[in-house]
Amino acid sequence: MSLPPSLPPSLSPSASGDTFRRVHTWVFDLDNTLYPAHHDLWGQIDARMKAYISDLLGIAPEEAFRIQKDYYRRYGTSLRGLMIEHKVEPAAFLAHVHDVDLTGLDAAPRLAAAIEALPGQKLVYTNGSERHARNVLGKLGMDAHFAAVHDIVAAEFHPKPTEEAYTRFLSAHGVDPARSAMFEDLARNLEVPHRLGMLTVLVVPPGQTVAARESWEFEGREDAYVDHVTEDLAGFLETVAEAAGN
Template identity: 50%
Template sequence: MKGMAPLTTPPRPADFAHVRDWVFDLDNTLYPHHVDLFAQIDRNMTDYVATLLQLEPTEARALQKAYYRDHGTTLQGLMINHGVDPNDFLQKAHAIDYTVIPADPALGEAIKALPGRKFIFTNGTVAHAEMTARALGILDHFETIFDIVAAEYVPKPAGATYDKFMALNRVDTAHAAMFEDLPRNLVVPKALGMTTVLTVPRNLEYAFSEIWERHGESDDQIDYVTEDLATFLQTLID
């Protein structure tokens, strides 16, 4: 990756000195992959597809993943191809146990200390983001949450959704950074002039990630990679 720091190299604070708007994805970004919260959502989505279309679990999962790959979210694929009610889908997808999320005081202190505004920009819902961020102990540090409803159900990585988020919050992309766990969701931010950071599982263990979610040598949209968001941010403010 051109210009991307290796995993073992901490970020240079000078590379982030210009940043005044800090934009964070939610799932597998603000909490680490090994918490595996999204696995609960993933199972709920598979069950939803199986019930809706009367499919066996393996068939439902294959279709769910195809919609996710092709449309950015399973929901978008279901809306386009089957006319599902997005509110019903989102409510059932996010019926999960949030108690598995450990509080992260170090992350909270690091986010709080960042200069400027902080946002959550998620393909999930505000309610899901609030529950997750509250469990982490970081909810109060964010300016606002931009969710899939605000995006009119058009998910990242669609350029129009980033434009909507940036315009609504008056984000100057030349002075902004984006943190994401999916490389494809950093393509637009990088093109807009944002500093980009990819969060990855410890030791790059993609136990439950699909091949199109992983990063590779051609991902020029990624400036930095981190396995530990709290430590990464702490490096910027020390």
Template identity: 50%
Template sequence: MSADPALARFADIRAWVFDLDDTLYSSHTGLFRQVGDRIQLYLQQFLSITPEEAVEVRRDYYRRHGTTLRGLIVEHGIAPDAFLDFVHDIDHSPLDPDPELVAAIERLPGRRFILTNGSLSHAERILARIGFDKPFDDIFDIIRADFLPKPNPDTYARFLGQNGIDPATAVMFEDLPRNLEVPKSLGMATVLVVPRGTSDVPLEAWETSANAAHIDHLTDDLGAFLARLGPLG
């Protein structure tokens, strides 16, 4: 175990929970920006609106519903599978294998999970590209969540319940501060993954700095952070 006392709690962690997009890979790849562009295009086509209007609708749905998909389900009753297939139809070539991260996660004791607002098929494509060979005990996607995205408390409860996870021995890794508030309130340790070279907590314009109270650790290099933990278990 690392000699850093701030990391002492990780010796007791037995459930390692990771977000997917912009967490298990760097946001600098632009991969999730591709998803964002596809979301914009879907909104333009489905609602017959301009690109500028699509930006505003996406921002509004994100704030009020958690994701664009949830907003479209609630307000327009769309078929979610078609939406997910459309927005995840992206070019994965910018994403390179990350053997250091793969090795670091495979060394973790206990169980390892993905909790994502994306789809299972999207997650599987990302993980294969990074170089993972099924080291995760479960991939809990937006479909399993009944299309209720993080940070909805019911989604965390469903995920923890289905996997029999004790929050007191679990940690959540996320790139969005708002998605760490519920895990922290449940007793989980929290780690915010920020873009490389970043040292501040990134916040949306409508969020407040109070979100930082829900963040135990911040890192701009997930693989290096996990390696700092040293031998565990």
């Protein structure tokens, strides 16, 4: 695991009240965004992907992990790379990697209330599966607050951060990018939304503690396409709701 670079200072949402008043659609990534990155969910998913690739290709786990991360970087998701390079059936892959233990994931009533208080529609946009997203949202106690989950199947397996993935998402849900905000834990997934006109918010864990990440996954954190940075998503959204007129 690599340590993240230093982050730019967080921009106060209250200082840009008019900016957030124009937002009608609030779009949230799922993993390591709507729940803290210190939970082991992503670690479980990562390990299950490695095991799947190892079994699929008959290779050592270390080589499977190298391929997994190489495909993730080049194709947006490891699944996309496996589909292109090895003709993998996506449904079986998604069912396997998302068969994780959610026991340690607690409800997040403060965050749920902050999301509920936002004006307009709320959507989840994930490179994972809808089933996984619904399971996680149910544990967090916020499933009812989202109008829809846009998953990798709905995206026809075109993953973030590609522009095609975002344009498909915007079209599918009738989202006006000029009136929307995107919340993500990976800066690279905010570049296209920013270019399309969305406000962008990078969600990072307190004290720079992160789930297992490659060094390249920290790239872009200091770039201009990151409009806001927050270590406290619930607190940020509470301030945003107030700034937006609630």
